[in-house]
Amino acid sequence: MNYPAFTSLALKLIGVIFILSSLLDYVTLAVPLQWESQQWQIGLVTSVVDRGVVPLVGIGFILVGYWIDSLADASPMKKSGFDLRFPIFILSAVLGLVFLLMVPLHLNNLNVAKTNALEQIQQGAGQGAQQIQNFLTQVDALSKNPQRLNGQLQQLNQAIETGQVQGQQLNAQQLEAARQQRDQLQGLRDLAKNPAEYKKRTDELKKQLETQLVTRRKQAEDQAKTQALKQSLRIGLSSLMLAIVYFVIGVFGLRISMSSPKMASRPKAPKR
Template structure:
């Protein structure tokens, strides 16, 4: 096989591989869009991230086709007849993909901002609910500490639980391991209530400790949400921007030089 035949075979292989890469990538984009929910910001974030991760595949396919065209041009000693030129749809596709990835940059960053704000609002709501529950428990314990009758009832309940745990029976029925474990947990909880109710200073200290833990957890979760949004924005946003630049350069330069000899080697004039 001579050099010309080898080059022709190489050109054909590059075109086939490039076409397969482009078609498979576009089909992949279509399948990723299912189910189609363009108004859902979470769907937009997921879809954008996935197509950006696969965004280099069509560019590789386009490069293969353009290299194949260049190889064919180097082998041709006669000017190409007018007709269908594979470079035109390739350059148009590159321009469209460049526009797509360019538009995805601000859209993705805005969606991440909205998602981050929503996550922070949910964290704030959860922290408010937890703080409300803590305050309710504090009020109950404070009321318990000021009511001797309720303290006596608590002591009586603890004695009954102690007897049940010691005997392993409740009302004559033997406790199974799960029931015994739940009873021990209830005993521990009641004992904590009793200790806190009898010690107002410890109750105040416990309240302050829980509020501090809750505040620290809220700040930590908010920080993680913001950091994750920044990381995802930088990774996907910059990748999409670089893909947009690459596709636009290929498409713009190709369309600008289309019809000329941008992909054809310049031949020395015959004297």
């Protein structure tokens, strides 16, 4: 049994399977096409780059197979006159160009996504500030209406004593929430009797809520920036390195193919 020829053929077949399966995977990832969606583009580029080594492994298997052929000087592929190296080098150059173009595309999409995320965070912060103001306005209105305040306290006390609200039984968590709300309203009623202390406490509460809002906004902004930076470095550098490797294999392989008489033209069989 010609082991070198068998090994060469097996490596070439494995390499072809690697390349075809990866190309089929790329097509599957791209369907359905949504070019107008930047999130779709980011997901597609990320998935393609994460799988970018698979065709490279296939190309490596095929080239190693031909290297074994050159050492053994015997191969079924050579006898058939079909050489995989030339189309493989073309595919490698094309993949190099694709991965190179993905770098600016991905960086631009990540920058736009980061900008949109920061704008949404700013809008959320503005809505949060408005909610804080509305809450303080409601508290102030409630403190200036003793009858309404006492009415709510009576309803809460009744609910806590009976354990029911409008005929529905309250669970332990709901009862605890009702007790906390009753304590807050009682504290508000006591503060309303002392305007100076009431203003001091409401100012402290407003400052506390605004500080929490600013802290959450800063954390969200830092997280969005960090995530964009990590994606830029990981996918951008990986795509760039893949582009360089594919270009080197494709360009130098094509040059060798053009200059090699065995690959540029096949000798014709002698006439009888």
